[in-house]
Amino acid sequence: MAPPKKASDGYHHGDLRAALLRAAVELIAEHGVAKLSLRECARHAGVSHAAPYRHFESKDALLVAIAEEGFAWLHEAGRAAMDGLTDPRKRLDAYGVAYVRFALEHPVHHRVMFTLQPDDDSLTAGLGREAFELLQAAAVAVTGPEVDPRHAAVAAWSIPHGLSMLILDGRVPAGLVTDEDAAEDLARAVLSLWRGPLGG
Amino acid sequence: MAPPKKASDGYHHGDLRAALLRAAVELIAEHGVAKLSLRECARHAGVSHAAPYRHFESKDALLVAIAEEGFAWLHEAGRAAMDGLTDPRKRLDAYGVAYVRFALEHPVHHRVMFTLQPDDDSLTAGLGREAFELLQAAAVAVTGPEVDPRHAAVAAWSIPHGLSMLILDGRVPAGLVTDEDAAEDLARAVLSLWRGPLGG
DNA sequence: CCCAGGATGTTGACGATGCCAACATCCGTG
DNA sequence: CACGGATGTTGGCATCGTCAACATCCTGGG
Numbered sequence: 001m002a003p004p005k006k007a008s009d010g011y012h013h014g015d016l017r018a019a020l021l022r023a024a025v026e027l028i029a030e031h032g033v034a035k036l037s038l039r040e041c042a043r044h045a046g047v048s049h050a051a052p053y054r055h056f057e058s059k060d061a062l063l064v065a066i067a068e069e070g071f072a073w074l075h076e077a078g079r080a081a082m083d084g085l086t087d088p089r090k091r092l093d094a095y096g097v098a099y100v101r102f103a104l105e106h107p108v109h110h111r112v113m114f115t116l117q118p119d120d121d122s123l124t125a126g127l128g129r130e131a132f133e134l135l136q137a138a139a140v141a142v143t144g145p146e147v148d149p150r151h152a153a154v155a156a157w158s159i160p161h162g163l164s165m166l167i168l169d170g171r172v173p174a175g176l177v178t179d180e181d182a183a184e185d186l187a188r189a190v191l192s193l194w195r196g197p198l199g200g
Numbered sequence: 201m202a203p204p205k206k207a208s209d210g211y212h213h214g215d216l217r218a219a220l221l222r223a224a225v226e227l228i229a230e231h232g233v234a235k236l237s238l239r240e241c242a243r244h245a246g247v248s249h250a251a252p253y254r255h256f257e258s259k260d261a262l263l264v265a266i267a268e269e270g271f272a273w274l275h276e277a278g279r280a281a282m283d284g285l286t287d288p289r290k291r292l293d294a295y296g297v298a299y300v301r302f303a304l305e306h307p308v309h310h311r312v313m314f315t316l317q318p319d320d321d322s323l324t325a326g327l328g329r330e331a332f333e334l335l336q337a338a339a340v341a342v343t344g345p346e347v348d349p350r351h352a353a354v355a356a357w358s359i360p361h362g363l364s365m366l367i368l369d370g371r372v373p374a375g376l377v378t379d380e381d382a383a384e385d386l387a388r389a390v391l392s393l394w395r396g397p398l399g400g
Numbered sequence: 401c402c403c404a405g406g407a408t409g410t411t412g413a414c415g416a417t418g419c420c421a422a423c424a425t426c427c428g429t430g
Numbered sequence: 431c432a433c434g435g436a437t438g439t440t441g442g443c444a445t446c447g448t449c450a451a452c453a454t455c456c457t458g459g460g
Contacts, residue, residue: 011454012408031318035233037446050448055408058449092398114369115315118233133405143397150373154366154386155359157392162362166354169314170332171332173350186354193355197343198292199399212437237417248439252420255437259418394417 015187017055019045020083021069024062028108033115038062063112070109071128077102088141093191095138096160100187103164104180111168130158163190217255219245221269221327224262233315238262240354263312264327270309270337277302287390293391295338296360300387303364304380311368314361332357363390 013019021046027032028036039049054063082091083097103110111130136153143152166172167183177183192200213219225387228236238259239249247360256262281298301309313328334352343352347350366372377383393399 011410012456016408034317038448039446047408049446050411051409053448066227114371115367117234123230128371137396143393147393148389150376151389151393152387152398154363154376155390155398157366157371158359158362158390159394160358161364161366162358162360163354165314166357166361166367171314171328171357172354172390176350179240186351189348189351190355190358192342193347193351194359194394195399197347198339198352198355211439212427216437238419239417245439249417250440251438253419 001040001075009076013045013047013051016047016051020052020055020062021066028112033112035061037065060116063116066109067113067116067121067127070106070113071131073106073109074099074102074113074128075131075134078131082138090139092142092156093188094140095135095183096156096191097184098163099160100167101185103168103181104177107168110164114145114165159190160187160192163187212354213245213247213251216245216247216251218261220252220255221265224266227309228312233263233308233312236263237338239350260316263316266309267313267316267327270313271331272308272370273306274299274313274328275331275334278331283336288338292342292356292387293333294336296356296391297387300364300367300383301380303368304377304383305340307368310364316317359394360387363387 020041023041024036027040027044036059038052041062042052045051052062055067077098078095081094085091085094116127118155132153135157136149139152139156140147140149142156163172163186167177167186172186176186220241223241224236227240227244236259238256240250242249242252242260245251252262256265277298278295279382281294285291285294316327332353335357336349339352339356340347340349342356363372363386365387367377372386
């Protein structure tokens with residue numbers, strides 16, 4: 001049927017699409033998304049400079065594919081983190097912590113997900129809707145029905161999203177985020193600050 | 201001395217640096233930072249394709265200059281917003297609201313500020329330190345001295361930063377942010393949600 | 401079994417870009 | 431008033447995104 005990995009025969013690659021995505025992520029991690037070049041992805045995958053066009057309409061489409069992958073992973077991470085929890089507040093916190101951890105584990109994906117310009121509107125629209133709806137449900141479960149669900153979702157999203165962005169941009173004092181576990185701790189600390197001295 | 205604007209004489213431009221910055225911001229607003237081209241900036245400013253190099257070492261340097269300008273404006277906006285307020289919590293909220301308003305008023309600057317890749321570390325380091333320190337002081341004034349100031353600052357920053365990013369990326373349901381004033385209202389709503397149902 | 405057509409890769413080309421070097425023009429200062 | 435530095439210009443190079451034409455390989459219908 002559709003074995004994701006066919007054998008390479010020297011002419012056909014076997015799984016170029018996945019190889020290109022891997023190469024792109026690696027190159028972005030090294031030189032930043034701005035300097036990503038399709039031709040270098042092709043080189044890394046060992047194919048000619050035009051081969052990528054058999055799998056992606058354009059360079060932007062490649063980036064959109066990375067974003068799609070990232071949103072799927074994020075959705076899954078959020079789902080898994082809340083799995084088994086019943087207390088609405090604990091569920092929401094778990095989502096937030098998982099969000100930050102995801103950003104740390106897949107910094108390139110996270111960056112690409114939220115770097116795509118509105119140019120790509122047609123491609124971008126509805127990208128990550130699942131993840132958003134999951135979060136919105138978790139938030140509404142906490143705020144109750146008298147709060148505008150969109151407000152609830154945006155509020156709940158802001159903290160983990162802002163924190164992730166700040167970490168990835170290196171704006172959080174070094175030493176506070178030595179690894180993913182430290183980032184989780186930081187996320188918990190931030191949330192509890194808003195439940196404690198900053199909130200109330 | 202240094203009149204920022206000399207007269208244009210047909211050969212020399214008069215104020216090319218500022219004109220290039222303006223053109224860059226305009227072009228980024230139109231086509232996204234990814235497709236910004238120095239040569240098109242030059243065309244917009246009415247000079248030849250290599251003229252920009254008399255004012256910016258590289259394309260990245262142009263972007264860094266935009267970021268610097270943005271951080272200066274942000275710092276000033278935060279300062280002005282807190283001006284005259286004495287209650288620590290009100291000051292912090294005012295900063296947050298001003299932050300979101302700034303992002304809406306200068307979306308390109310905001311995006312460039314937080315899009316620069318760690319490549320530019322040497323250029324980026326300490327960029328926006330002033331704005332960060334102002335926020336940290338405002339946050340510590342709320343949390344009190346027994347809270348790690350870095351935690352306080354990051355927590356206080358996360359909400360307006362996350363909210364701004366979500367808005368600029370178009371991830372906030374349309375209609376919730378029709379203009380800058382609506383964005384301010386949304387910012388206040390988000391903050392009060394964290395003080396109300398989401399917090400405590 | 402085989403061969404025709406689609407899927408996948410390759411080569412070559414075009415225009416645009418970032419950046420550099422060599423040259424031109426103009427301003428202010430000795 | 432001449433001359434040196436600041437500012438612009440022209441031309442060139444390597445690279446890039448993309449397209450068209452061509453090559454290779456796999457697969458399914460006879």
